[in-house]
Amino acid sequence: MPHKIPESVLVVIHTPALEVLLIERADRPGFWQSVTGSLDAPDEALIDTATRELFEETGIIADGAGIVLRDWGLSNIYEIYPVWRHRYAPGVTHNTEHVFSVCVPRDAAVTLSPREHLNYAWLPYLDAADSCFSSSNAEAILQLPNHFKAE
Template identity: 65%
Template structure:
């Protein structure tokens, strides 16, 4: 008998990875469509700290070590509440329709190596922050890219 996955927790992080020159790393989702985004991911358990979630998701999706030399993770102390898209609601407990997202920035040296998780992303690109905002499929992700200069 197939074991079902536990429901996703409707609390996630958005991590805008960028260089000191404000080039932003965008990832192309592997699940179809032309969806470009920053690192995102849900908590593994309710009491997982926001920062721990951000560190884990960055490592899983990009291979970047947040404790590396010249790497600075910053909690922007911003949160977004948004509707979970209907096609993804089956991942959550019945009746869950909203997600709470905490925003972080991660400054990395130019030329930082990126190793994608192929089950999640098929390509990546470094773009100037305004171009990155235009490319993002998520409104909250685009807004975070536009806020980047205020947080560096």
């Protein structure tokens, strides 16, 4: 299996009322997060990665009309958790994560990939931030009201 590319997207899915969709990792029950995923190829466009991961992990389709992915122009560099470093090339310890959001109706159908996630929950954004295991995910959720006003 090829090594993962240490560049990824984080997609914060929310409603107009700032309820945030969190999904529980299948490989780490109790670890809640937004949609995340690495580039499939070094030249894959970030918006394409975000669109693909959004669909693969939730079944939500960013159609460019009613459901539009927003690139925040924000990147985080963080240390990869040791438990997941074996997925990357030897010596790779950090990942660059690019933040996106998407506003969806509260009744949007969510279809999880059972290979990746066990459960999902809609939470008010402050509760969602408190529930994330990833500090960069929590920080993005806390910034959501500022980015949603601009939409």
